[in-house]
Amino acid sequence: MSNIAIQLKNINKTYSILDKSTTSLHGRVISMFTHTSKREIKALSNINLDIEKGEFFGIMGHNGSGKSTLLRIMSGAYPPDKGGEIDMNGRFMLLSLGLGFNPQLTARENIYLNASILGLTLKQIGLVFNDIVSFAELEKFVDTQVKYYSSGMSARLKFAIAVHADADIFLMDEFFGGVGDASFQKKSEAVFHESLVKGRTIVHVSHSVGTIKKHCHRVLLLHQGEMIGIGTPDEIIPEYQKLSKLKR
Protein backbone atom coordinates (compact mmCIF):
# COMPACT_ATOMS: atom_id res chain seq x y z
CA MET A 1 0.00 0.00 0.00
CA SER A 2 1.20 3.41 -0.87
CA ASN A 3 2.02 5.75 1.94
CA ILE A 4 0.81 8.78 0.03
CA ALA A 5 -2.56 10.23 1.00
CA ILE A 6 -2.76 13.05 -1.53
CA GLN A 7 -0.82 13.32 -4.74
CA LEU A 8 -1.02 16.33 -7.03
CA LYS A 9 0.75 16.36 -10.39
CA ASN A 10 1.03 19.30 -12.77
CA ILE A 11 -1.83 21.21 -11.25
CA ASN A 12 -2.59 24.44 -13.04
CA LYS A 13 -5.77 26.40 -12.69
CA THR A 14 -6.95 29.11 -15.00
CA TYR A 15 -10.26 30.84 -14.45
CA SER A 16 -11.78 32.32 -17.55
CA ILE A 17 -14.14 35.13 -16.85
CA LEU A 18 -16.78 36.01 -19.38
CA ASP A 19 -18.38 39.37 -19.75
CA LYS A 20 -21.85 39.45 -18.32
CA SER A 21 -23.34 40.21 -21.73
CA THR A 22 -22.20 36.89 -23.21
CA THR A 23 -24.18 34.68 -20.87
CA SER A 24 -27.57 35.30 -22.46
CA LEU A 25 -28.79 33.68 -25.64
CA HIS A 26 -28.63 37.03 -27.42
CA GLY A 27 -25.09 37.59 -26.14
CA ARG A 28 -24.03 34.10 -27.22
CA VAL A 29 -25.23 34.69 -30.75
CA ILE A 30 -23.54 38.08 -30.94
CA SER A 31 -20.31 36.67 -29.54
CA MET A 32 -20.11 34.14 -32.35
CA PHE A 33 -19.42 37.01 -34.70
CA THR A 34 -17.40 39.32 -32.52
CA HIS A 35 -14.47 38.87 -30.23
CA THR A 36 -15.67 38.69 -26.68
CA SER A 37 -13.67 40.09 -23.86
CA LYS A 38 -12.83 36.82 -22.17
CA ARG A 39 -10.26 37.32 -19.48
CA GLU A 40 -8.09 34.59 -18.05
CA ILE A 41 -6.77 34.58 -14.54
CA LYS A 42 -4.09 32.14 -13.56
CA ALA A 43 -4.88 31.01 -10.04
CA LEU A 44 -2.36 28.17 -9.70
CA SER A 45 0.80 27.32 -11.63
CA ASN A 46 2.46 23.98 -11.82
CA ILE A 47 1.74 22.55 -8.39
CA ASN A 48 3.33 19.17 -7.65
CA LEU A 49 2.82 17.79 -4.20
CA ASP A 50 2.84 14.55 -2.22
CA ILE A 51 1.24 14.54 1.19
CA GLU A 52 1.91 11.48 3.28
CA LYS A 53 -0.61 9.53 5.27
CA GLY A 54 -0.80 10.78 8.83
CA GLU A 55 0.84 14.04 7.96
CA PHE A 56 -0.34 17.39 9.33
CA PHE A 57 0.23 19.59 6.32
CA GLY A 58 -0.12 23.36 6.37
CA ILE A 59 -0.78 25.71 3.48
CA MET A 60 0.09 29.37 3.96
CA GLY A 61 -0.12 32.38 1.73
CA HIS A 62 -1.72 35.78 1.52
CA ASN A 63 -5.18 36.54 0.23
CA GLY A 64 -5.40 35.61 -3.42
CA SER A 65 -2.38 33.32 -3.31
CA GLY A 66 -4.46 30.31 -4.40
CA LYS A 67 -4.73 28.48 -1.04
CA SER A 68 -8.46 27.95 -1.14
CA THR A 69 -8.43 27.14 -4.86
CA LEU A 70 -5.87 24.42 -4.16
CA LEU A 71 -8.06 22.98 -1.43
CA ARG A 72 -11.11 23.11 -3.67
CA ILE A 73 -9.18 21.30 -6.38
CA MET A 74 -8.24 18.57 -3.90
CA SER A 75 -11.89 18.22 -2.92
CA GLY A 76 -12.87 17.95 -6.58
CA ALA A 77 -15.11 21.00 -6.59
CA TYR A 78 -13.12 22.54 -9.44
CA PRO A 79 -11.29 20.58 -12.11
CA PRO A 80 -7.65 21.51 -12.72
CA ASP A 81 -6.53 22.57 -16.20
CA LYS A 82 -5.80 19.84 -18.70
CA GLY A 83 -2.93 17.55 -17.78
CA GLY A 84 -3.33 17.91 -14.03
CA GLU A 85 -3.77 14.79 -11.92
CA ILE A 86 -5.20 14.46 -8.43
CA ASP A 87 -5.02 11.27 -6.45
CA MET A 88 -6.88 11.25 -3.15
CA ASN A 89 -6.15 8.10 -1.27
CA GLY A 90 -8.99 7.89 1.24
CA ARG A 91 -12.35 9.38 2.20
CA PHE A 92 -12.15 13.06 2.97
CA MET A 93 -14.25 15.81 4.42
CA LEU A 94 -13.97 19.47 3.54
CA LEU A 95 -14.12 21.49 6.72
CA SER A 96 -14.85 25.01 5.70
CA LEU A 97 -17.18 27.50 7.30
CA GLY A 98 -20.37 27.84 5.31
CA LEU A 99 -19.75 24.83 3.07
CA GLY A 100 -20.85 21.23 3.13
CA PHE A 101 -24.21 21.44 4.89
CA ASN A 102 -27.66 21.96 3.54
CA PRO A 103 -28.96 24.76 5.80
CA GLN A 104 -32.57 23.65 5.19
CA LEU A 105 -31.92 20.27 6.78
CA THR A 106 -31.70 19.52 10.48
CA ALA A 107 -28.49 18.49 12.18
CA ARG A 108 -29.77 14.91 12.28
CA GLU A 109 -30.33 14.89 8.51
CA ASN A 110 -27.00 16.56 7.79
CA ILE A 111 -25.22 14.00 9.97
CA TYR A 112 -26.82 11.16 8.05
CA LEU A 113 -26.05 12.71 4.68
CA ASN A 114 -22.44 13.61 5.41
CA ALA A 115 -21.63 10.33 7.10
CA SER A 116 -23.19 8.49 4.18
CA ILE A 117 -20.97 10.47 1.79
CA LEU A 118 -18.01 9.30 3.88
CA GLY A 119 -19.06 5.75 3.10
CA LEU A 120 -20.95 4.71 6.23
CA THR A 121 -24.05 2.58 5.94
CA LEU A 122 -27.23 3.64 7.72
CA LYS A 123 -26.56 1.00 10.34
CA GLN A 124 -23.06 2.29 10.99
CA ILE A 125 -24.32 5.86 11.18
CA GLY A 126 -26.82 4.77 13.80
CA LEU A 127 -23.95 3.44 15.89
CA VAL A 128 -21.90 6.66 15.87
CA PHE A 129 -24.80 9.10 15.83
CA ASN A 130 -24.87 9.77 19.55
CA ASP A 131 -21.10 10.17 19.70
CA ILE A 132 -21.29 12.83 17.00
CA VAL A 133 -24.03 14.73 18.76
CA SER A 134 -22.43 14.63 22.18
CA PHE A 135 -18.97 15.52 20.84
CA ALA A 136 -20.50 18.55 19.13
CA GLU A 137 -22.48 19.30 22.33
CA LEU A 138 -25.65 19.77 20.31
CA GLU A 139 -27.99 17.36 22.11
CA LYS A 140 -30.70 19.99 22.41
CA PHE A 141 -30.55 21.07 18.79
CA VAL A 142 -30.44 17.78 16.88
CA ASP A 143 -33.74 18.46 15.15
CA THR A 144 -33.15 22.13 14.49
CA GLN A 145 -32.49 23.24 10.94
CA VAL A 146 -28.82 24.08 10.53
CA LYS A 147 -29.68 27.53 9.15
CA TYR A 148 -30.43 28.57 12.71
CA TYR A 149 -27.01 27.45 13.93
CA SER A 150 -24.23 29.86 14.80
CA SER A 151 -21.04 29.37 12.81
CA GLY A 152 -19.46 27.88 15.92
CA MET A 153 -22.20 25.28 16.30
CA SER A 154 -22.02 24.38 12.65
CA ALA A 155 -18.21 24.06 12.79
CA ARG A 156 -18.46 21.82 15.83
CA LEU A 157 -20.93 19.59 14.05
CA LYS A 158 -18.79 19.30 10.94
CA PHE A 159 -15.74 18.48 12.96
CA ALA A 160 -17.60 15.91 15.01
CA ILE A 161 -18.86 14.18 11.87
CA ALA A 162 -15.40 14.09 10.31
CA VAL A 163 -13.94 12.61 13.49
CA HIS A 164 -16.60 10.02 14.27
CA ALA A 165 -17.50 9.02 10.72
CA ASP A 166 -13.81 8.29 10.25
CA ALA A 167 -12.76 10.58 7.44
CA ASP A 168 -9.21 9.65 6.44
CA ILE A 169 -8.39 13.13 5.26
CA PHE A 170 -9.50 16.47 6.72
CA LEU A 171 -9.34 19.40 4.33
CA MET A 172 -9.59 22.43 6.59
CA ASP A 173 -10.00 25.94 5.26
CA GLU A 174 -9.36 28.49 8.03
CA PHE A 175 -11.45 26.20 10.14
CA PHE A 176 -10.01 27.00 13.52
CA GLY A 177 -9.63 30.53 14.59
CA GLY A 178 -12.29 32.09 16.69
CA VAL A 179 -14.61 29.13 16.25
CA GLY A 180 -16.19 27.50 19.24
CA ASP A 181 -15.60 28.32 22.86
CA ALA A 182 -12.49 27.54 24.83
CA SER A 183 -13.61 24.08 25.91
CA PHE A 184 -14.33 23.05 22.35
CA GLN A 185 -11.05 24.44 21.07
CA LYS A 186 -9.29 22.39 23.70
CA LYS A 187 -11.18 19.31 22.66
CA SER A 188 -10.29 19.68 19.00
CA GLU A 189 -6.65 20.25 19.84
CA ALA A 190 -6.63 17.00 21.80
CA VAL A 191 -8.20 15.20 18.86
CA PHE A 192 -5.52 16.53 16.56
CA HIS A 193 -2.83 14.79 18.55
CA GLU A 194 -4.75 11.58 18.88
CA SER A 195 -5.62 11.58 15.19
CA LEU A 196 -1.98 11.77 14.23
CA VAL A 197 -1.47 8.51 16.00
CA LYS A 198 -4.41 7.02 14.17
CA GLY A 199 -2.88 8.01 10.87
CA ARG A 200 -5.33 10.62 9.68
CA THR A 201 -4.10 13.15 7.18
CA ILE A 202 -4.82 16.80 7.77
CA VAL A 203 -4.46 19.62 5.29
CA HIS A 204 -4.75 22.90 7.09
CA VAL A 205 -5.08 26.21 5.25
CA SER A 206 -4.42 29.07 7.60
CA HIS A 207 -3.12 32.55 8.15
CA SER A 208 -2.41 31.78 11.75
CA VAL A 209 1.31 31.40 12.33
CA GLY A 210 0.59 30.04 15.81
CA THR A 211 -1.50 27.03 14.73
CA ILE A 212 0.81 26.23 11.83
CA LYS A 213 3.82 26.28 14.11
CA LYS A 214 2.17 24.20 16.78
CA HIS A 215 0.75 21.38 14.67
CA CYS A 216 2.18 21.16 11.19
CA HIS A 217 4.89 18.77 10.13
CA ARG A 218 5.36 20.49 6.81
CA VAL A 219 4.10 23.72 5.29
CA LEU A 220 3.59 24.85 1.72
CA LEU A 221 3.93 28.54 0.98
CA LEU A 222 1.96 29.87 -1.97
CA HIS A 223 2.35 33.26 -3.57
CA GLN A 224 0.32 34.40 -6.57
CA GLY A 225 -0.48 30.80 -7.43
CA GLU A 226 3.08 29.54 -7.31
CA MET A 227 4.86 27.30 -4.87
CA ILE A 228 7.46 29.39 -3.08
CA GLY A 229 8.61 26.56 -0.88
CA ILE A 230 7.82 23.49 1.19
CA GLY A 231 9.47 22.79 4.49
CA THR A 232 9.14 22.68 8.23
CA PRO A 233 7.23 25.52 9.89
CA ASP A 234 10.54 26.92 11.13
CA GLU A 235 11.79 27.20 7.57
CA ILE A 236 8.61 28.50 5.97
CA ILE A 237 7.15 30.91 8.51
CA PRO A 238 10.03 33.44 8.14
CA GLU A 239 9.50 33.35 4.36
CA TYR A 240 5.81 34.01 4.87
CA GLN A 241 6.59 36.91 7.16
CA LYS A 242 9.03 38.31 4.64
CA LEU A 243 6.26 38.32 2.04
CA SER A 244 4.00 40.09 4.51
CA LYS A 245 6.55 42.87 4.93
CA LEU A 246 6.92 43.22 1.18
CA LYS A 247 3.20 43.49 0.89
CA ARG A 248 3.10 46.35 3.32
Added chain:
Amino acid sequence: MLDRIVNFIPENNRIERIWLMAKFDFVTRYYGSVLGLFWALLKPLFQLLIYYLVFTFIFNNSTESFLLFLFVGIILFQFFMEAASGSLKIFKSKRYLLENIQINRLDIFYSATGSTLIGFLFNFTAFSVFNLIINDSFSWSILLFPLVLVNLLLFILAAQLMLSTISIYLKDIDNIWFLVKTLLFWGSGIFFDLTKLEGKAALIMYFNPLAGILTNARSVLVYAEPLDFNLFAINFSSSIVLLLIGVWVFKKYSAKALEKM
Protein backbone atom coordinates in the same frame (compact mmCIF):
# COMPACT_ATOMS: atom_id res chain seq x y z
CA MET B 1 -14.75 -2.28 -20.00
CA LEU B 2 -14.47 -4.28 -16.79
CA ASP B 3 -13.92 -1.03 -14.93
CA ARG B 4 -17.20 0.26 -16.24
CA ILE B 5 -19.07 -2.81 -15.11
CA VAL B 6 -17.46 -2.66 -11.69
CA ASN B 7 -18.35 1.03 -11.48
CA PHE B 8 -21.90 0.21 -12.27
CA ILE B 9 -22.24 -2.19 -9.36
CA PRO B 10 -23.11 0.05 -6.43
CA GLU B 11 -20.73 0.31 -3.50
CA ASN B 12 -22.20 -0.91 -0.29
CA ASN B 13 -23.98 2.30 0.62
CA ARG B 14 -24.62 3.95 -2.73
CA ILE B 15 -28.28 2.99 -2.97
CA GLU B 16 -28.81 4.07 0.63
CA ARG B 17 -27.23 7.41 -0.14
CA ILE B 18 -29.44 7.99 -3.17
CA TRP B 19 -32.43 7.16 -1.00
CA LEU B 20 -31.27 9.54 1.76
CA MET B 21 -30.79 12.36 -0.73
CA ALA B 22 -34.19 11.74 -2.29
CA LYS B 23 -35.92 11.62 1.08
CA PHE B 24 -34.27 14.79 2.36
CA ASP B 25 -34.98 16.59 -0.90
CA PHE B 26 -38.63 15.67 -0.55
CA VAL B 27 -38.67 16.81 3.07
CA THR B 28 -37.01 20.11 2.17
CA ARG B 29 -39.56 20.89 -0.51
CA TYR B 30 -42.41 20.57 1.95
CA TYR B 31 -40.54 21.77 5.01
CA GLY B 32 -41.95 24.44 7.21
CA SER B 33 -45.51 24.01 6.07
CA VAL B 34 -47.70 21.43 7.70
CA LEU B 35 -49.95 21.76 4.69
CA GLY B 36 -47.08 21.07 2.29
CA LEU B 37 -48.21 17.65 1.22
CA PHE B 38 -51.82 18.75 1.27
CA TRP B 39 -51.00 21.49 -1.25
CA ALA B 40 -49.16 19.00 -3.42
CA LEU B 41 -52.31 16.91 -3.54
CA LEU B 42 -54.68 19.83 -3.86
CA LYS B 43 -52.95 21.44 -6.82
CA PRO B 44 -53.72 18.70 -9.37
CA LEU B 45 -57.23 18.22 -7.94
CA PHE B 46 -57.94 21.89 -8.33
CA GLN B 47 -56.61 21.91 -11.90
CA LEU B 48 -58.68 18.84 -12.60
CA LEU B 49 -61.84 20.52 -11.40
CA ILE B 50 -61.27 23.70 -13.45
CA TYR B 51 -60.30 21.93 -16.67
CA TYR B 52 -63.14 19.49 -16.28
CA LEU B 53 -65.71 22.23 -15.86
CA VAL B 54 -64.34 24.34 -18.68
CA PHE B 55 -63.99 21.53 -21.21
CA THR B 56 -67.22 19.77 -20.34
CA PHE B 57 -69.57 22.71 -20.10
CA ILE B 58 -67.99 25.33 -22.33
CA PHE B 59 -66.40 23.20 -25.05
CA ASN B 60 -68.80 20.26 -24.91
CA ASN B 61 -66.11 17.64 -24.69
CA SER B 62 -67.15 14.14 -25.69
CA THR B 63 -64.01 12.18 -24.70
CA GLU B 64 -64.92 8.96 -22.96
CA SER B 65 -64.21 8.93 -19.17
CA PHE B 66 -63.03 12.50 -19.51
CA LEU B 67 -62.45 13.05 -15.78
CA LEU B 68 -60.00 10.14 -15.53
CA PHE B 69 -58.52 11.04 -18.91
CA LEU B 70 -57.72 14.52 -17.58
CA PHE B 71 -56.54 13.23 -14.21
CA VAL B 72 -53.86 11.03 -15.80
CA GLY B 73 -52.74 13.89 -18.04
CA ILE B 74 -52.50 16.36 -15.20
CA ILE B 75 -50.57 14.25 -12.71
CA LEU B 76 -48.09 12.89 -15.26
CA PHE B 77 -47.52 16.35 -16.72
CA GLN B 78 -47.10 17.85 -13.26
CA PHE B 79 -44.61 15.12 -12.40
CA PHE B 80 -42.52 15.99 -15.44
CA MET B 81 -42.79 19.76 -14.91
CA GLU B 82 -41.86 19.66 -11.24
CA ALA B 83 -38.76 17.62 -11.95
CA ALA B 84 -37.74 19.64 -14.99
CA SER B 85 -38.30 23.05 -13.39
CA GLY B 86 -36.48 21.93 -10.24
CA SER B 87 -33.47 20.97 -12.30
CA LEU B 88 -33.05 24.58 -13.45
CA LYS B 89 -32.06 25.43 -9.89
CA ILE B 90 -30.28 22.23 -8.98
CA PHE B 91 -26.79 23.68 -9.36
CA LYS B 92 -27.67 26.20 -6.68
CA SER B 93 -29.71 24.04 -4.36
CA LYS B 94 -27.45 20.99 -4.56
CA ARG B 95 -24.16 22.76 -5.00
CA TYR B 96 -22.78 21.39 -1.74
CA LEU B 97 -23.32 17.88 -3.09
CA LEU B 98 -22.29 18.50 -6.68
CA GLU B 99 -18.98 19.91 -5.49
CA ASN B 100 -18.14 16.79 -3.55
CA ILE B 101 -16.17 14.44 -5.76
CA GLN B 102 -16.96 11.50 -3.46
CA ILE B 103 -20.53 11.44 -4.74
CA ASN B 104 -21.22 10.34 -8.26
CA ARG B 105 -22.84 13.49 -9.64
CA LEU B 106 -25.42 11.45 -11.51
CA ASP B 107 -26.62 10.05 -8.16
CA ILE B 108 -27.79 13.55 -7.26
CA PHE B 109 -30.04 13.48 -10.31
CA TYR B 110 -31.31 9.98 -9.58
CA SER B 111 -32.27 11.23 -6.13
CA ALA B 112 -33.90 14.39 -7.50
CA THR B 113 -36.00 12.26 -9.83
CA GLY B 114 -36.73 9.90 -6.94
CA SER B 115 -37.85 12.74 -4.74
CA THR B 116 -40.35 13.98 -7.34
CA LEU B 117 -41.44 10.39 -7.80
CA ILE B 118 -42.43 10.25 -4.12
CA GLY B 119 -44.69 13.26 -4.72
CA PHE B 120 -46.12 11.65 -7.83
CA LEU B 121 -46.96 8.45 -5.96
CA PHE B 122 -49.15 10.45 -3.58
CA ASN B 123 -51.01 11.90 -6.55
CA PHE B 124 -51.19 8.53 -8.20
CA THR B 125 -52.79 7.07 -5.09
CA ALA B 126 -55.45 9.77 -5.23
CA PHE B 127 -56.02 8.97 -8.90
CA SER B 128 -56.29 5.24 -8.17
CA VAL B 129 -59.01 5.90 -5.62
CA PHE B 130 -60.98 7.93 -8.22
CA ASN B 131 -60.31 5.28 -10.83
CA LEU B 132 -61.67 2.49 -8.64
CA ILE B 133 -64.77 4.47 -7.77
CA ILE B 134 -65.58 5.64 -11.29
CA ASN B 135 -64.49 2.60 -13.31
CA ASP B 136 -65.88 0.29 -10.65
CA SER B 137 -63.62 -2.57 -11.73
CA PHE B 138 -59.98 -3.52 -11.77
CA SER B 139 -58.32 -4.07 -15.10
CA TRP B 140 -55.16 -6.13 -15.49
CA SER B 141 -53.87 -3.68 -18.07
CA ILE B 142 -52.86 -1.47 -15.11
CA LEU B 143 -49.98 -3.86 -14.54
CA LEU B 144 -48.41 -2.47 -17.73
CA PHE B 145 -48.24 1.00 -16.23
CA PRO B 146 -44.76 0.49 -14.66
CA LEU B 147 -43.37 0.20 -18.20
CA VAL B 148 -44.79 3.60 -19.07
CA LEU B 149 -43.55 5.00 -15.76
CA VAL B 150 -40.01 3.78 -16.41
CA ASN B 151 -40.17 5.47 -19.81
CA LEU B 152 -41.27 8.70 -18.16
CA LEU B 153 -38.49 8.46 -15.55
CA LEU B 154 -35.88 8.10 -18.28
CA PHE B 155 -37.31 11.09 -20.12
CA ILE B 156 -37.36 13.14 -16.92
CA LEU B 157 -33.77 12.24 -16.12
CA ALA B 158 -32.71 13.26 -19.62
CA ALA B 159 -34.51 16.59 -19.33
CA GLN B 160 -33.04 17.27 -15.89
CA LEU B 161 -29.47 16.63 -16.98
CA MET B 162 -29.77 18.83 -20.05
CA LEU B 163 -31.72 21.68 -18.48
CA SER B 164 -29.54 21.91 -15.38
CA THR B 165 -26.35 22.24 -17.39
CA ILE B 166 -27.79 24.63 -19.97
CA SER B 167 -29.21 26.82 -17.19
CA ILE B 168 -25.70 27.69 -16.04
CA TYR B 169 -24.53 28.75 -19.48
CA LEU B 170 -27.64 30.66 -20.50
CA LYS B 171 -28.89 33.17 -18.01
CA ASP B 172 -32.14 33.70 -19.92
CA ILE B 173 -33.03 30.03 -19.62
CA ASP B 174 -36.13 30.99 -17.60
CA ASN B 175 -37.63 32.73 -20.62
CA ILE B 176 -36.70 29.93 -23.01
CA TRP B 177 -38.08 27.39 -20.56
CA PHE B 178 -41.36 29.29 -20.44
CA LEU B 179 -41.72 28.89 -24.21
CA VAL B 180 -40.87 25.19 -24.09
CA LYS B 181 -43.25 24.68 -21.17
CA THR B 182 -46.10 26.31 -23.05
CA LEU B 183 -45.35 24.26 -26.13
CA LEU B 184 -45.32 21.04 -24.11
CA PHE B 185 -48.49 21.98 -22.28
CA TRP B 186 -50.42 22.34 -25.52
CA GLY B 187 -48.55 19.69 -27.46
CA SER B 188 -48.82 16.79 -25.05
CA GLY B 189 -52.55 16.24 -25.18
CA ILE B 190 -53.35 16.90 -21.55
CA PHE B 191 -57.00 17.75 -22.20
CA PHE B 192 -57.61 16.48 -25.70
CA ASP B 193 -57.20 13.12 -27.32
CA LEU B 194 -54.26 13.12 -29.70
CA THR B 195 -55.30 9.78 -31.21
CA LYS B 196 -58.39 11.54 -32.58
CA LEU B 197 -56.30 14.04 -34.51
CA GLU B 198 -56.49 13.62 -38.27
CA GLY B 199 -53.56 12.88 -40.55
CA LYS B 200 -50.06 13.96 -39.75
CA ALA B 201 -50.99 15.90 -36.63
CA ALA B 202 -51.29 12.61 -34.71
CA LEU B 203 -47.60 11.98 -35.38
CA ILE B 204 -46.84 14.41 -32.57
CA MET B 205 -47.14 11.43 -30.19
CA TYR B 206 -44.09 9.91 -31.82
CA PHE B 207 -42.01 13.05 -31.73
CA ASN B 208 -42.91 14.30 -28.28
CA PRO B 209 -42.28 11.44 -25.83
CA LEU B 210 -44.47 13.13 -23.24
CA ALA B 211 -47.48 12.98 -25.58
CA GLY B 212 -46.91 9.31 -26.35
CA ILE B 213 -46.41 8.49 -22.68
CA LEU B 214 -49.69 10.20 -21.78
CA THR B 215 -51.52 8.32 -24.52
CA ASN B 216 -50.19 4.94 -23.45
CA ALA B 217 -50.73 5.66 -19.75
CA ARG B 218 -54.40 6.36 -20.45
CA SER B 219 -54.81 3.18 -22.47
CA VAL B 220 -53.63 0.99 -19.60
CA LEU B 221 -54.99 2.99 -16.66
CA VAL B 222 -58.33 4.32 -17.87
CA TYR B 223 -59.45 2.33 -20.90
CA ALA B 224 -58.31 -1.20 -19.95
CA GLU B 225 -56.51 -1.50 -23.25
CA PRO B 226 -53.03 -2.89 -23.95
CA LEU B 227 -50.11 -0.62 -24.75
CA ASP B 228 -49.62 0.66 -28.27
CA PHE B 229 -46.29 -1.12 -28.53
CA ASN B 230 -45.08 0.73 -31.61
CA LEU B 231 -45.67 4.02 -29.90
CA PHE B 232 -44.07 2.73 -26.70
CA ALA B 233 -40.99 1.43 -28.53
CA ILE B 234 -40.45 4.74 -30.28
CA ASN B 235 -41.00 6.81 -27.14
CA PHE B 236 -38.74 4.53 -25.15
CA SER B 237 -35.90 4.62 -27.67
CA SER B 238 -36.09 8.37 -28.10
CA SER B 239 -35.97 8.76 -24.31
CA ILE B 240 -32.86 6.59 -24.16
CA VAL B 241 -31.21 8.63 -26.91
CA LEU B 242 -32.09 11.87 -25.11
CA LEU B 243 -30.74 10.41 -21.88
CA LEU B 244 -27.44 9.51 -23.50
CA ILE B 245 -27.18 13.05 -24.88
CA GLY B 246 -28.08 14.39 -21.43
CA VAL B 247 -25.38 12.34 -19.70
CA TRP B 248 -22.84 13.43 -22.29
CA VAL B 249 -23.72 17.13 -21.97
CA PHE B 250 -23.70 16.89 -18.19
CA LYS B 251 -20.39 15.03 -17.95
CA LYS B 252 -18.70 17.38 -20.36
CA TYR B 253 -19.91 20.66 -18.95
CA SER B 254 -21.00 20.23 -15.33
CA ALA B 255 -17.57 20.62 -13.70
CA LYS B 256 -16.94 23.87 -15.55
CA ALA B 257 -20.49 24.95 -14.85
CA LEU B 258 -19.86 24.84 -11.09
CA GLU B 259 -17.09 27.40 -11.47
CA LYS B 260 -19.30 29.74 -13.41
CA MET B 261 -21.70 30.15 -10.55
